[in-house]
Amino acid sequence: DTGVSQNPRHKITKRGQNVTFRCDPISEHNRLYWYRQTLGQGPEFLTYFQNEAQLEKSRLLSDRFSAERPKGSFSTLEIQRTEQGDSAMYLCASSFVVAGGEQYFGPGTRLTVT
């Protein structure tokens, strides 16, 4: 399978716990994006990496959120001290940066904070 993969697919956690999600992009893609999608809405940009460098973060990404992409391969998104408002689908996308490189999305991780 050469598509974007994400794990876990579903995560249920209690408020206040920390969670970590993983994204494996398409192998030759050097750009990796994280988006968040809530019910009935389109995805919203959170942050992106070019290779291992995190180049931009949205205002949506509070201090409780941190993302890494060591060695420019897979990426992790960690949420500390989860809140009920963090419940959403977290989507990862990757692209090969040329002018307007097409972004391909993974299946997402559905987070439910109880």
Place this chain on the structure above:
Amino acid sequence: QQQVKQSPQSLIVQKGGIPIINCAYENTAFDYFPWYQQFPGKGPALLIAIRPDVSEKKEGRFTISFNKSAKQFSLHIMDSQPGDSATYFCAASKGSGAGSYQLTFGKGTKLSVIP
């Protein structure tokens, strides 16, 4: 401020009909306009995309029409099938030069194709 406005919110058509979904954008720096299809519980799948140097692009049964002066673009699905029932999102980004090329999405259109 919603930078990409999408309509209608939902759409029901008969099999064989031609649903049309419309989007309008505000940021004149946008120069890449993709459409995504999303089924419940799945990630968005890229359908077709257009850049402002053309007014129309066709791929299979999917056609994008683009009006740069009006800052509007639309998706037409020819000979729609029940399997096309999904939520469709338009998006826009700055697609050249420096920057993140982050996608700004519309709120989505839930399409139902009735047999």
